[in-house]
Amino acid sequence: MYPIPYLDLPPLGAAAGTVRLPGSKSISNRLLLLAGLSAGVTTLVDLLDSDDTRVMLDALRGLGCRIEQQGRHTRITGVAGKPAVLEADFFLGNAGTAMRPLTAALAVISTQNGGRYTLSGVPRMHERPIGDLVDALRALGVAVECLGNEGYPPLRLAGGSLLLDAPVRVRGDVSSQFLTALLLALPLAAGPRAPTLGTDGSSLPPEGASPPWGGPAAGRDVVIEVIGELISKPYIEITLNLLARFGIAVRREGWQRFTIPAGSAYVTPGEVHVEADASSASYFIALGALAGVDAPVRIEGVGAASIQGDIRFVEAAQAMGARVMAEPNALEVRRGAWPLKAIELDCNHIPDAAMTLAVMALYADGPSTLTNIASWRVKETDRIAAMATELRKLGAQVEEGADHIRVWPLAQFKPAAIHTYDDHRMAMCLSLAAFHTLKGAAPVPVRILDPKCVAKTYPDYFETLFGVVAADAAQIPVITIDGPTASGKGTLAAGVAQALGYHTLDSGSLYRVTALAARRAQVAADDEAGLAAVARGLHLQFEGTNVILDGVDVTERLRDEAVGAMASQISVWPQVRAALFDLQCGFRQLPGLVADGRDMGTVIFPQAGLKVFLTATPAARAERRHKQLISKGIPASLDSLRADLEARDARDKNRSTAPLKPAQDALLLDNSLLGIEASVQQVIAWWNARLPFDGSAGC
Numbered sequence: 256m257y258p259i260p261y262l263d264l265p266p267l268g269a270a271a272g273t274v275r276l277p278g279s280k281s282i283s284n285r286l287l288l289l290a291g292l293s294a295g296v297t298t299l300v301d302l303l304d305s306d307d308t309r310v311m312l313d314a315l316r317g318l319g320c321r322i323e324q325q326g327r328h329t330r331i332t333g334v335a336g337k338p339a340v341l342e343a344d345f346f347l348g349n350a351g352t353a354m355r356p357l358t359a360a361l362a363v364i365s366t367q368n369g370g371r372y373t374l375s376g377v378p379r380m381h382e383r384p385i386g387d388l389v390d391a392l393r394a395l396g397v398a399v400e401c402l403g404n405e406g407y408p409p410l411r412l413a414g415g416s417l418l419l420d421a422p423v424r425v426r427g428d429v430s431s432q433f434l435t436a437l438l439l440a441l442p443l444a445a446g447p448r449a450p451t452l453g454t455d456g457s458s459l460p461p462e463g464a465s466p467p468w469g470g471p472a473a474g475r476d477v478v479i480e481v482i483g484e485l486i487s488k489p490y491i492e493i494t495l496n497l498l499a500r501f502g503i504a505v506r507r508e509g510w511q512r513f514t515i516p517a518g519s520a521y522v523t524p525g526e527v528h529v530e531a532d533a534s535s536a537s538y539f540i541a542l543g544a545l546a547g548v549d550a551p552v553r554i555e556g557v558g559a560a561s562i563q564g565d566i567r568f569v570e571a572a573q574a575m576g577a578r579v580m581a582e583p584n585a586l587e588v589r590r591g592a593w594p595l596k597a598i599e600l601d602c603n604h605i606p607d608a609a610m611t612l613a614v615m616a617l618y619a620d621g622p623s624t625l626t627n628i629a630s631w632r633v634k635e636t637d638r639i640a641a642m643a644t645e646l647r648k649l650g651a652q653v654e655e656g657a658d659h660i661r662v663w664p665l666a667q668f669k670p671a672a673i674h675t676y677d678d679h680r681m682a683m684c685l686s687l688a689a690f691h692t693l694k695g696a697a698p699v700p701v702r703i704l705d706p707k708c709v710a711k712t713y714p715d716y717f718e719t720l721f722g723v724v725a726a727d728a729a730q731i732p733v734i735t736i737d738g739p740t741a742s743g744k745g746t747l748a749a750g751v752a753q754a755l756g757y758h759t760l761d762s763g764s765l766y767r768v769t770a771l772a773a774r775r776a777q778v779a780a781d782d783e784a785g786l787a788a789v790a791r792g793l794h795l796q797f798e799g800t801n802v803i804l805d806g807v808d809v810t811e812r813l814r815d816e817a818v819g820a821m822a823s824q825i826s827v828w829p830q831v832r833a834a835l836f837d838l839q840c841g842f843r844q845l846p847g848l849v850a851d852g853r854d855m856g857t858v859i860f861p862q863a864g865l866k867v868f869l870t871a872t873p874a875a876r877a878e879r880r881h882k883q884l885i886s887k888g889i890p891a892s893l894d895s896l897r898a899d900l901e902a903r904d905a906r907d908k909n910r911s912t913a914p915l916k917p918a919q920d921a922l923l924l925d926n927s928l929l930g931i932e933a934s935v936q937q938v939i940a941w942w943n944a945r946l947p948f949d950g951s952a953g954c
């Protein structure tokens with residue numbers, strides 16, 4: 256995940272490779288609730304790990320479920336529909352798949368055990384309507400109070416008496432999640448109910464419970480009727496499918512009437528595998544259609560056998576020209592028609608994945624129209640308005656209506672800072688606008704603001720994307736920071752890289768690791784050819800900022816002064832420098848690089864977008880190095896450190912190959928009197944001034 260204010264995507268080219276998607280959010284949260292309401296232990300394999308599932312897991316813990324997580328397995332010990340917790344506040348973030356079903360389940364539970372529960376979320380959750388569910392629950396006899404605005408969370412549930420003689424009626428034309436919520440919860444009211452033992456061992460109902468406690472011994476049919484035309488039917492199919500796995504065989508008459516049979520009880524199936532998220536698959540299906548030029552994009556974890564409605568996004572992508580090979584549990588996607596073919600599509604069956612089509616439409620051969628998408632307006636944000644606004648920033652012509660959007664193709668993209676509205680799908684969809692495969696169009700970058708919003712369903716989305724897309728190396732941004740020893744290059748590079756989500760190259764560590772390996776192999780500091788052979792034969796791995804040599808973490812050893820001194824000596828040899836050249840260039844990877852050393856801007860990355868030459872007075876540098884060593888418990892003398900760094904400066908400046916000197920186009924930064932954070936901010940400001948986005952951070 257990139258927990259930074261913005262992530263810049265350089266122009267992207269071809270895509271190929273395999274992605275394994277995280278678990279489906281819809282399936283994960285439904286399964287969690289069903290497991291929590293069942294008796295006994297349910298093991299969920301490959302459960303999605305994201306913000307939305309985390310709030311559901313917290314809520315289940317709050318209800319008294321035991322949760323154990325180990326690797327790909329999550330074990331839930333359910334409360335058998337009878338939580339012992341009678342008062343609790345549940346914070347559900349912005350997770351609609353937690354808020355709606357939990358509201359219904361806790362409502363029924365509160366009528367049975369006299370419990371009092373409140374449910375709240377982030378401010379946007381309090382703007383997302385839940386009135387249709389509240390109305391249905393009130394008609395059912397539950398005391399539901401809207402604590403803020405009527406019809407919106409936060410809610411308080413305070414018991415009541417269930418009225419089940421008439422069908423429960425709920426609107427189905429705004430969101431199908433209300434029907435899902437009732438379907439998941441009402442088996443609680445249909446089953447035969449053994450009396451619950453009180454704390455004193457008596458079988459009396461808790462105070463405030465509705466008579467007769469537990470309902471008729473054999474239970475009763477519970478009938479739900481849908482008012483209006485039900486939207487997003489595939490999501491109801493998921494609900495019915497998962498209920499069936501937990502032993503609840505709902506009878507369906509068309510899409511208007513659903514009967515939960517008398518005597519229904521949640522029975523854990525033991526272990527359930529969570530299929531990958533079909534909505535998340537849409538970004539990689541689109542990727543294949545846009546950029547799977549030579550080889551396919553292979554998506555694992557979801558395929559033709561999926562129970563998720565959004566799998567039908569495949570048909571929409573095919574209609575736009577994608578070539579798709581579907582296996583039961585995997586998809587392979589390549590580019591077919593190019594440009595893509597414009598479509599006109601009723602998207603009611605794929606409301607979430609359809610957003611991806613709006614961005615694909617930029618690459619089509621005519622205007623594309625997506626209709627029947629009114630539900631977009633009540634999702635994480637008003638997605639029709641948000642999509643139209645952001646596509647226009649890219650330069651596209653967009654028409655928006657109450658329940659449709661029409662997008663014209665775009666010949667030349669404008670660099671844009673894309674606002675994401677705390678909506679994971681906006682971030683993921685709009686990342687696809689970084690592809691520049693249309694003939695004649697100049698490649699431009701895309702800035703995604705608040706990229707961490709993808710954590711809602713796909714925390715590693717961008718990392719996965721970068722794993723399967725290629726970019727022209729020249730397009731991958733590089734910032735170089737060169738300068739003398741102890742000027743703070745490594746510190747500054749790390750700070751800048753962290754702020755931008757970029758990789759780092761500490762080139763000095765490569766000279767240091769060569770020195771260490773040479774010492775171990777007893778190669779002398781003046782044996783140029785021998786040293787170059789050592790440099791070429793290094794078995795290195797990098798784990799974050801740690802350096803692994805021959806399988807052993809040598810990060811600490813590399814900081815030894817003796818190793819640094821030998822690094823300085825061996826770095827004068829042209830053959831050693833040449834041997835390390837390709838290794839250094841290989842660090843230029845998406846989404847960008849901050850490289851520090853002596854010759855980053857002059858020799859290794861002469862085309863870098865920003866070159867900084869960092870200096871500080873010898874006194875300041877000696878002082879810093881002294882502090883650094885003392886803090887690590889390494890004894891050091893200020894005078895000898897200063898003498899040593901002046902000797903290194905002289906060697907670095909006077910060597911014939913790649914001497915230390917500012918690149919002609921470098922910006923000088925003397926940080927003798929400038930703190931670390933201020934130095935980082937200065938470099939970020941210089942960098943932003945060179946980018947084509949409006950405003951420094953585009954925020």
Ligand SMILES: Nc1ncnc2c1ncn2[C@@H]1O[C@H](COP(=O)(O)OP(=O)(O)O)[C@@H](O)[C@H]1O
Nearest residue numbers: 740741742743744745746879883926929930931
């Ligand atoms: N702007 C600064 N002001 C004060 N101390 C700094 C500054 N930048 C870096 N330092 C400190 O100086 C020491 C050397 O920094 P480092 O990044 O290792 O230098 P280099 O990579 O140039 O050898 C570190 O202890 C670091 O915390």
Ligand SMILES: Nc1ccn([C@@H]2O[C@H](COP(=O)(O)OP(=O)(O)O)[C@@H](O)[C@H]2O)c(=O)n1
Nearest residue numbers: 740741762763764766822823826852853854
């Ligand atoms: N790009 C680079 C980086 C480091 N070096 C050399 O490698 C040595 C170790 O690099 P470093 O950056 O870890 O060293 P310090 O600046 O911390 O002393 C330096 O003393 C330089 O002489 C180089 O020649 N070229």
